Amino acid sequence: MKCISVSALFLSCSLCCQLLVPLILSLCLSLSPSERRQGQHAALAIAAVVIIVGVPLWWRTTETYRAWLPVTQINELAKLQLQLSVDVEVVFARGTLTPEQQKKVPLTQTQDEEHMVDGEDLLMVVEVYIGQRRTAMLRIGAQMRVGRTLKQLLAHLEPRIQQVLQVMSFSHSDITAALSDRVRPSPGNKESLADSMRAFKSSPGYEITFSLLNPDPKSHRLHWDIESAVQNYIQPLLTKLAPVANFSIDSQILYYAMLGVNPRYDSSLSAYTLSADSLAHVINPVEARLGSNAASSNPVLNFLLYVPDAHHSPLYIHDHKKQKVHSNAFHSPRWGGIMVYNVNDFYGPDPVFPMDINISMAKVMGVFLAQLRLLLGVQSSATPPGFVVASCGSAGLADWELDRLMWSRTVENVATATTTITSLAQLLDQIGNIVINDNIAQQVSSTVTSLQLAVAELEAGNLGFALQYSKEAILASERAFFDPSLLHLLYFPDDQKFAIYIPLFLPMCVPILLSLLKMLSEARQRRKEKQAKRD
Amino acid sequence: RVTRKRSVDKAGQFFGSGHTNNWAVTCTSQFWFNYRHVANTLSVYRSVKRLGIPDSHIVLMLADDMACNHRNPKPATVFSHKNMELNVYGDDVEVDYRGYEVTVENFLRVLTGRLPPSTPRSKRLLSDDRSNILIYLTGHGGNGFLKFQDSEEISNVELADAFEQMWQKRRYNELLFIIDTCQGASMYERFYSPNLMALASSQVGEDSLSHQPDLAIGVHLMDRYTFYLLEFLEDIHPASTTNMNDLFKVCPKSQCVSTPGHRTDLFLRDPGSVLITDFFGSVRKVEITMETINLTSPVEQVEDKPVDGDLQRETHSYVDQLPVSEIIHQKPKQKDWHPPDGFILGLWTLILLVFFKTYGVKHLKHIF
Numbered sequence: 001m002k003c004i005s006v007s008a009l010f011l012s013c014s015l016c017c018q019l020l021v022p023l024i025l026s027l028c029l030s031l032s033p034s035e036r037r038q039g040q041h042a043a044l045a046i047a048a049v050v051i052i053v054g055v056p057l058w059w060r061t062t063e064t065y066r067a068w069l070p071v072t073q074i075n076e077l078a079k080l081q082l083q084l085s086v087d088v089e090v091v092f093a094r095g096t097l098t099p100e101q102q103k104k105v106p107l108t109q110t111q112d113e114e115h116m117v118d119g120e121d122l123l124m125v126v127e128v129y130i131g132q133r134r135t136a137m138l139r140i141g142a143q144m145r146v147g148r149t150l151k152q153l154l155a156h157l158e159p160r161i162q163q164v165l166q167v168m169s170f171s172h173s174d175i176t177a178a179l180s181d182r183v184r185p186s187p188g189n190k191e192s193l194a195d196s197m198r199a200f201k202s203s204p205g206y207e208i209t210f211s212l213l214n215p216d217p218k219s220h221r222l223h224w225d226i227e228s229a230v231q232n233y234i235q236p237l238l239t240k241l242a243p244v245a246n247f248s249i250d251s252q253i254l255y256y257a258m259l260g261v262n263p264r265y266d267s268s269l270s271a272y273t274l275s276a277d278s279l280a281h282v283i284n285p286v287e288a289r290l291g292s293n294a295a296s297s298n299p300v301l302n303f304l305l306y307v308p309d310a311h312h313s314p315l316y317i318h319d320h321k322k323q324k325v326h327s328n329a330f331h332s333p334r335w336g337g338i339m340v341y342n343v344n345d346f347y348g349p350d351p352v353f354p355m356d357i358n359i360s361m362a363k364v365m366g367v368f369l370a371q372l373r374l375l376l377g378v379q380s381s382a383t384p385p386g387f388v389v390a391s392c393g394s395a396g397l398a399d400w401e402l403d404r405l406m407w408s409r410t411v412e413n414v415a416t417a418t419t420t421i422t423s424l425a426q427l428l429d430q431i432g433n434i435v436i437n438d439n440i441a442q443q444v445s446s447t448v449t450s451l452q453l454a455v456a457e458l459e460a461g462n463l464g465f466a467l468q469y470s471k472e473a474i475l476a477s478e479r480a481f482f483d484p485s486l487l488h489l490l491y492f493p494d495d496q497k498f499a500i501y502i503p504l505f506l507p508m509c510v511p512i513l514l515s516l517l518k519m520l521s522e523a524r525q526r527r528k529e530k531q532a533k534r535d
Numbered sequence: 536r537v538t539r540k541r542s543v544d545k546a547g548q549f550f551g552s553g554h555t556n557n558w559a560v561t562c563t564s565q566f567w568f569n570y571r572h573v574a575n576t577l578s579v580y581r582s583v584k585r586l587g588i589p590d591s592h593i594v595l596m597l598a599d600d601m602a603c604n605h606r607n608p609k610p611a612t613v614f615s616h617k618n619m620e621l622n623v624y625g626d627d628v629e630v631d632y633r634g635y636e637v638t639v640e641n642f643l644r645v646l647t648g649r650l651p652p653s654t655p656r657s658k659r660l661l662s663d664d665r666s667n668i669l670i671y672l673t674g675h676g677g678n679g680f681l682k683f684q685d686s687e688e689i690s691n692v693e694l695a696d697a698f699e700q701m702w703q704k705r706r707y708n709e710l711l712f713i714i715d716t717c718q719g720a721s722m723y724e725r726f727y728s729p730n731l732m733a734l735a736s737s738q739v740g741e742d743s744l745s746h747q748p749d750l751a752i753g754v755h756l757m758d759r760y761t762f763y764l765l766e767f768l769e770d771i772h773p774a775s776t777t778n779m780n781d782l783f784k785v786c787p788k789s790q791c792v793s794t795p796g797h798r799t800d801l802f803l804r805d806p807g808s809v810l811i812t813d814f815f816g817s818v819r820k821v822e823i824t825m826e827t828i829n830l831t832s833p834v835e836q837v838e839d840k841p842v843d844g845d846l847q848r849e850t851h852s853y854v855d856q857l858p859v860s861e862i863i864h865q866k867p868k869q870k871d872w873h874p875p876d877g878f879i880l881g882l883w884t885l886i887l888l889v890f891f892k893t894y895g896v897k898h899l900k901h902i903f
Contacts, residue, residue, distance in 0.1 A: 198822070201663055233830055279821040281773055284587040292591070297661055319823045329824040334556065334665060337824060366827045374824075396828060423703035431696070481704065484651050487643060 040522075043515035050512060064433055067441035071425050073448050077455075078422040082411065085461040086169045088161065134400050136164050167387065168400040170407040178412040198333035199377030202412045204475060205246040205298040206376075208234075209336075210368070211290060212359075213257040216309030219353045220343060224305070226251045229361035233369060237396040241376070243467055244402075244409055248298075252291055259306065260285035263315055269324075272308070272315045274340075279317070279330050282338065301375055302336030303368045307343055310353065314342035329367045337371035339364060369396045378405050406467050413470035414454050420477040421447050434486055443480035447473050557669070557817040558592050558662050559583050562642060564674035565598030565634075565684050570754040571745050573601045574615045575673045575715060575761040577623040582768040583669065586816030594645055594660055596632040598684060608752055615757050615765070631658050639689045646697045648706065664705035669713070669814045673761065676716030678739055679724075695725040702728040709802070711814040715760045717742040720796040731801045732809075734782070736760030737793035744792050759791045773816050779806040 200206065210230070214222050230249055238247045259282050263272035274282070292300050308315040317325045317340060331337035341364065343357050378401050390398070421444055428434055454469035563569075563576040580595055601613050602624050613624040632641055644650050645660050662668055675682040680690045701707055712733040714722050719735030726733065736743040736758070745755035746762045763786035771777055783797050783806070799806050812818050 197665060197820075276821075276823065280819050281587075283819045283821075284589060284773075284817055287591070288589045292656070297656060297659060299663075317823070325823050325825075327824045327827045329827075330821050331824050332819045332821050334663075335819065339824075362830045366830045367824060369828045369830070370826050371824055373828075420704065423700075427700060427703070482648050482650075484644070484649050487640060487647075487649055 040515075040519050043512070043519065047512050047516055050508075064435045066428075066434075066436040067438050069425055069428065069436065069441055069444050070448050071429075073452075074421050074425045074444075077418050077448065077451050082414065082455060083459045084170065084175075084407065084411070085459060086165060087461055088165065134168070134403065136168060169403060170411075174404070174408050175411055178408040179415045198374060200299050200301070200334055200375060202409050202416070202474070203245060203299050204471060205248065205296065207292070207296065207298050207300045208247060208249045208372070209290070209292065209300060209302050210249070210251040211302065211304045212251075212253045213286070213304055213306045214253065214255050215258050215307075216311075217255050217354070219310035219355065220307060221354045221356045222253075222307055222343075222359060223356065224359040224364075225361055229365050233361070233365040233396075234372070237369065237372065240395050240397050240402060241405075243464060244405060248296075254289060257286060257289055263308075263312055269316065272312045274315065274317050275322075276318060276320045283332055283335065299334075300336075301372070303371065304336070304338040305359070305364055306338060306340050307357075307359075308340060310344075313344040315340050316342075327367050327370070329371065331371045331374060334375070336375065337368060339367050373397070376405070377408065378402075403463060406463050410454065410458065410463070410467045410470045413467075413474045414451060414458075417447055417451055417470065417473040417477040420474075420481050421451075424477075424481050428486075437483075437485055440480050440483050440486065443476045443483075447476040447480065450476060556592065556662070556666050556819075557588050557814065558594070558660060558666050559588055559669040559671070560594045560596070560645065560660065561671045562596045562637065562673070562683075563598060564682060565600055565637075567601070567604050567606050568754055569598075569674070569685075570601055570613070570752070571757050572673045573597060573599075574613055574623060574757050576671065577613055577628065578615045578621075578757070578761065578765050579671050579713075580628070581623055581625070582765060582771075583815055586768075586771060586812060587773050588815075588817040590627075590629040591657065592817070593629070594631050594658070595629065596637045596642065596645075597630045598637055599630050599633040606753070614749070614752065615762075629657075635684075637684055639683050639687045639693075642683070642689065643693065643697050647700045648704070660706070662706050665708050666706070667814050668707045668710045670710065671713045671715075672722075673715040673758065676714070676718055676722065678718050678721045681714070681716055681722060691722045691725045694722060695727060698726060698731060699728045702730070709804075709809075709813070713764075715743060715758050715764075719743060723798050726798070726801060729801055730803055731798075732779070732806065733798040735796045736786070736791065738796050741793040760786050760793075760795060763790055768811075768815065771811050771815065773812060773818060775810075775812060777811045779809045779811065782811060 210226055212222060212224055212226075214220060230251070234249065238249075241247070259274075261274060261278045261282050263274050265271075266273045286304065287302075290302060290304075317328050317330060319325050327339070328342070329337060329339035341359060343355075343359075346355065346357050373396065378397060424444070428436060450469045450473035454466050454473055457463075457466035457469060559580075561576045561580055563572040576595070576597060580593065583593065584590070601607065602611050611624065612622045615621055615623045632645075645658070648660065650659055660668075672681060675685070679692075680688040682688055698710065701710075707730070709730045710732070712723060712726075712731060714734070715736040716722075717737060718739050718741065720738045723731075723733035723735060724739075737760075744759055746757045746759045748755045764782075767782065767785045779799075783795075786795050788794050802809075
């Protein structure tokens with residue numbers, strides 16, 4: 001607005017005194033020719049100043065500053081053609097191949113896979129064993145043992161290896177789930193939909209909160225050694241997941257926090273039960289009382305340990321088939337998990353309240369760790385029949401599971417960052433009034449660079465670098481998209497724009513136009529007179 | 536075979552609606568005579584809290600000058616019914632944006648997420664692509680705009696653009712937009728993003744009317760559409776299965792005098808299959824944890840070992856106190872010289888002109 005007023009002021013000042021004079025002179029009939037010519041020169045000079053100096057000045061001072069964005073590169077990235085490559089080493093155990101066959105095995109064999117392989121109905125026999133690190137052992141079917149040709153052997157192995165790779169690295173459904181922003185998953189694949197809804201979206205950091213709920217402090221004095229439990233059980237997993245995201249952990253104890261649901265007494269078990277349908281209503285009343293870290297906007301994972309009060313002990317959770325749940329815990333997608341810990345076993349023959357109870361953290365952390373794996377998207381859907389997976393060990397995460405997570409996170413990050421800058425570019429294109437500052441342009445450029453590097457690393461198969469570049473791309477794209485200066489408040493409907501400019505420019509332009517028209521008509525008259533004279 | 540069947544059952548729970556959390560954003564206008572707008576918003580806020588959405592997931596924008604207004608005969612209360620049955624202000628109202636913070640700019644910033652980094656969590660809309668959002672706006676409106684705080688306007692084009700930006704960044708799964716103003720239907724005419732459902736209390740050219748005045752308080756307490764909407768919501772509890780088609784029937788013309796309208800063409804699911812609690816409540820999806828991890832290593836006791844005293848002891852240091860004595864006896868800062876203001880110049884010009892007018896120009900040489 002200031003710019004408009006400055007330029008308008010200049011334009012109107014440039015003619016205020018001078019305009020009236022030649023206008024009056026030119027309108028006066030009793031002017032000498034030299035005075036009239038002076039008037040005409042003045043009008044021409046003013047018109048020239050207005051057009052040559054005034055109009056560009058007005059244009060420059062009222063345009064919005066828009067830094068240059070690499071739109072062509074963004075559009076190229078938007079096509080999102082990713083090439084994911086996995087290096088596989090196949091080691092043949094001694095005795096499976098004859099020496100001649102060994103020599104003829106092709107050293108490398110690339111397989112371009114674009115479609116999902118339909119799962120075959122294999123027999124329920126253990127044929128593949130997937131280990132903790134990145135190895136798997138395949139058992140060749142019985143019919144292949146006796147000398148077959150190399151071709152047949154390889155043909156037999158290929159689909160099996162593909163299947164193993166799909167479990168250990170990524171499959172078509174995993175990638176589709178990671179791209180669920182852009183690609184709505186096909187309705188047939190309900191499992192992957194459930195998986196994609198359960199796990200948190202990729203984020204640079206997560207907050208994990210462990211809460212102990214003690215509704216009955218008069219009866220139970222609970223002691224839980226959360227610090228060392230976190231250090232010993234949870235921290236190894238989080239350290240292993242460090243390339244994927246940052247984690248911050250805190251814990252709290254809530255007293256007099258009740259569940260929102262009344263458990264029912266089941267006389268057959270002589271215990272209280274929570275049915276599966278009532279579990280959905282447990283979380284909300286508790287959530288209102290949970291504290292959270294107000295400093296960051298990272299997603300929060302809540303893990304609650306509920307110790308039922310003495311009157312409602314023991315408390316068991318029943319699943320949909322009214323069976324007792326072994327873990328006595330449940331989780332909510334994208335929120336966290338709740339475990340019920342019964343302490344009535346600790347009551348001696350003559351309980352004296354309040355009782356001191358030490359909670360066995362190994363059992364509790366076992367459940368929380370399993371829920372954490374599910375919520376972070378580490379656990380995948382059921383493995384194909386015939387596969388046996390080794391347990392994940394003390395870190396709670398096998399190497400190949402980490403790889404799997406990194407693949408899907410990288411693809412998700414790349415897709416999200418691409419969508420973000422594409423939509424940002426489209427938005428800025430559509431709305432011409434938004435100011436694009438230099439820092440936004442710089443963020444967008446760095447996003448584009450990081451994305452190109454991430455895509456290149458994915459092609460080469462360097463997972464670690466690809467993930468790092470994709471994280472940088474996401475951070476920069478979010479910063480650019482959510483920059484507070486990009487607010488579209490400069491929306492003026494066209495009629496308002498006219499209403500602003502007409503009172504400023506119309507009174508000024510009318511005299512100029514009139515004087516120019518007058519000069520033109522006089523010139524035409526003179527030409528007519530000259531022609532008449534000649535004739 | 537067994538594993539596959541179980542996973543289908545599990546997935547069946549999810550397939551009802553694709554959302555995992557709920558958010559609500561509410562808004563209103565200021566001044567004592569707009570009491571009913573605040574009462575509207577607070578009543579909707581209350582219902583939404585009752586049905587389960589926690590305060591951390593509600594962004595309440597309220598001018599908040601009713602309860603403690605000098606004209607309020609019952610201070611610290613806001614009533615929604617003329618028999619003063621329900622004090623909707625209560626003890627646990629958590630207003631996130633109050634007073635002068637309720638502006639069009641802040642509202643659009645909350646929706647699009649373009650807030651300065653210093654904004655706390657409670658003032659942000661931290662929704663993701665699986666969130667169902669309910670937006671309730673009330674106040675004075677016209678054909679294509681809504682008044683904010685009686686001094687600003689938000690137009691339907693801006694609102695539609697804001698929703699489109701939310702969609703681009705996948706900040707919602709489904710969005711329900713309810714507006715209770717005059718000519719409210721004009722506000723949802725320009726929407727063009729998918730998964731939006733909109734309800735308005737009146738069509739273009741019609742006015743939304745208020746419900747009943749209260750003679751003790753002296754103002755109208757509530758608007759008709761919201762009054763009947765709340766009557767409808769009172770029958771909803773967290774486990775109810777009422778769907779959106781019933782919500783569309785709320786407040787027919789006979790009760791509301793204006794014709795409520797709704798828009799569902801941008802919504803992908805059939806409104807008959809959408810539960811009220813999908814938007815107004817917060818019913819969590821829950822899964823039983825089937826697997827656990829066997830952790831056998833014993834927990835190491837953290838002993839209080841006096842290890843090299845320096846490492847264990849955290850060095851606390853305090854920030855230097857403000858040098859109070861220096862501040863008290865500080866000399867005033869030298870201000871930069873500015874040329875005299877226009878007013879001073881004009882005044883001196885006037886004085887000089889008057890002087891020369893009266894005494895003539897020949898006195899000029901005495902000055903210079």
